[in-house]
Amino acid sequence: MxxxxxxxxxxxxxxxxxxxxxxxxxxxxxxxxxxxxxxxxxxxxxxxxxxxxxxxxxxxxxxxxxxxxxxxxxxxxxxxxxxxxxxxxxxxxxxxxxxxxxxxxxxxxxxxxxxxxxxxxxxxxxxxxxxxxxxxxxxxxxxxxxxxxxxxxxxxxxxxxxxxxxxxxGHLDGLTALFNRRYFDTQWDVECRRHRRQNQPLGLALVDVDHFKPFNDTYDHLQGDDALNRVGQSLQSTARRPGEVVARFDGDEFAIIIPYASAENLVSLGDRICDSVEGMALPHASSDTAPVVTVSVGLVSGVPADDDSGQRMLDLAVQALQRSKSQGRNRAVASMSDR
Structure with a gap:
């Protein structure tokens, strides 16, 4: 008014x-x-x-x-x-x-x-x-x-x-047209500062394509590139809430910044990511997990408390991703940041 x-x-x-x-x-x-x-x-x-x-x-x-x-x-x-x-x-x-x-x-x-x-x-x-x-x-x-x-x-x-x-x-990945790692690093810092100031929870998802090297060995690198593109598109269509940023993080890894991420939103997003990628039914004959391409997801949520919170949350997301892989892949595992 x-x-x-x-x-x-x-x-x-x-x-x-x-x-x-x-x-x-x-x-x-x-x-x-x-x-x-x-x-x-x-x-x-x-x-x-x-x-x-x-x-x-x-x-x-x-x-x-x-x-x-x-x-x-x-x-x-x-x-x-x-x-x-x-x-x-x-x-x-x-x-x-x-x-x-x-x-x-x-x-x-x-x-x-x-x-x-x-x-x-x-x-x-x-x-x-x-x-x-x-x-x-x-x-x-x-x-x-x-x-x-x-x-x-x-x-x-x-x-x-x-x-x-x-x-x-200048901040797009040349293969997937998603945001690149440089943009992710900048935006992650911005969002950590913003959520710390507002005392609101910020979420992060790290997504890894399961058994991607065997996929490249079985098919070829062109089909490997196409698979990464398809996974990136799936992530982009799944992470549609305002402010969510999908980026190619490193090789066959992706990252999603999730503003105002409650624990419920975090778990729901992780499950939807796995279901969406598996639902593409992209054949993967060399996978020990499923006959189609799947992903493992590590998630973390918390209120950034200081300048080091961003790196701590990133480390926790990596640990959650490793647990997802050790528990059988094609699943999402979440951690909560201790600030």
């Missing part, structure tokens, strides 16, 4: 605000791509005006204080932030200016990639230079001109989509 506007504030007036959003095709695409915009401003009328202008371009959220805005940005990881440069000393915490907030956003691993546009009533070269040095990509001067605000925000949303596409291409 939008905040109620207070008394009229002249410097927040919007000039030429259109009745409908500009460029509907681009804005529809922005909404379909799931992009997010965060407004950080202590003035209710400014929030209301900017929210109206941004309608249809992205999912809009707002915060009325510095700390609230920083925490919300870490949770949402927005594509674009519209930030009031002129936040007064009464902001929370006292004395935190828009420049301070911008510096914190650009200095944090979770928020450094967002595009910050600063809104100010002090339009000068010195103000713009200070904003750019703090990490902003653009400065919007009051009084705000509706079409210009929309165009500049749309430009940043487009750049964010393009950057995300290039980033994704």
């Amino acid at each position: 939008l905040p109620h506007a207070g008394p009229p504030v002249l410097y927040c007036a919007v000039i030429g605000s259109p009745r409908r959003p500009l460029h509907p095709p681009q804005e529809k695409h922005a909404m379909e791509s799931g992009q997010t915009l965060l407004i950080i401003d202590d003035n209710a009328q400014t929030i209301h005006l900017l929210t109206s202008l941004m309608e249809g371009q992205a999912a809009v959220h707002f915060a009325k204080g510095g700390l609230e805005g920083i925490q919300l940005a870490k949770t949402l990881r927005p594509d674009v932030v519209l930030l009031d440069l002129d936040m007064p000393a009464r902001s929370v915490p006292p004395g935190m200016s828009g420049l301070d907030i911008c510096k914190q956003l650009k200095g944090d691993l979770l928020t450094r990639d967002c595009a910050v546009l600063m809104v100010t009533g002090h339009n000068s070269d010195a103000t713009e230079l200070a904003a750019m040095r703090a990490g902003a990509v653009d400065v919007l001067a009051r009084p705000l001109h509706g079409p210009m605000v929309q165009m500049r925000v749309q430009t940043q949303l487009t750049l964010q989509r393009q950057a995300a596409a290039l980033h994704k291409l």
Whole structure:
């Protein structure tokens, strides 16, 4: 719900605000791509005006204080932030200016990639230079001109989509088109930090193709590559909850990051992974486990407690995977992290 506007504030007036959003095709695409915009401003009328202008371009959220805005940005990881440069000393915490907030956003691993546009009533070269040095990509001067605000925000949303596409291409496995190990390592660190901050359980599944070397020896490497592709597709279709990341971990091993993983979700996912791969009925004449390709799964869940929690959880998942193999393969074994 939008905040109620207070008394009229002249410097927040919007000039030429259109009745409908500009460029509907681009804005529809922005909404379909799931992009997010965060407004950080202590003035209710400014929030209301900017929210109206941004309608249809992205999912809009707002915060009325510095700390609230920083925490919300870490949770949402927005594509674009519209930030009031002129936040007064009464902001929370006292004395935190828009420049301070911008510096914190650009200095944090979770928020450094967002595009910050600063809104100010002090339009000068010195103000713009200070904003750019703090990490902003653009400065919007009051009084705000509706079409210009929309165009500049749309430009940043487009750049964010393009950057995300290039980033994704650089983090895809060449064989399976899943995320690669480098992306997994980065995302695992990000999720550990996020779940530690929110005090929420994070899950991890390690998946190993049973008897894969005999498969390659019996058939050939081309069919081995096809089998890995098929297993990867099966994992991708099984791990469909928001935020779940499937990656090729190493050779014939895969990894799945499972946000907000309860023990029940963890066990259910492990069973579905095994059933889905076995259900492909991909022949494997050299397997001692089944006449078709199967997988073993090791899972772990827990609330990351410190900077070393990620590695400890990874080690526990490896141990669970080894137990799965020693117990006969084609099964999922779960461990719970002791934090």
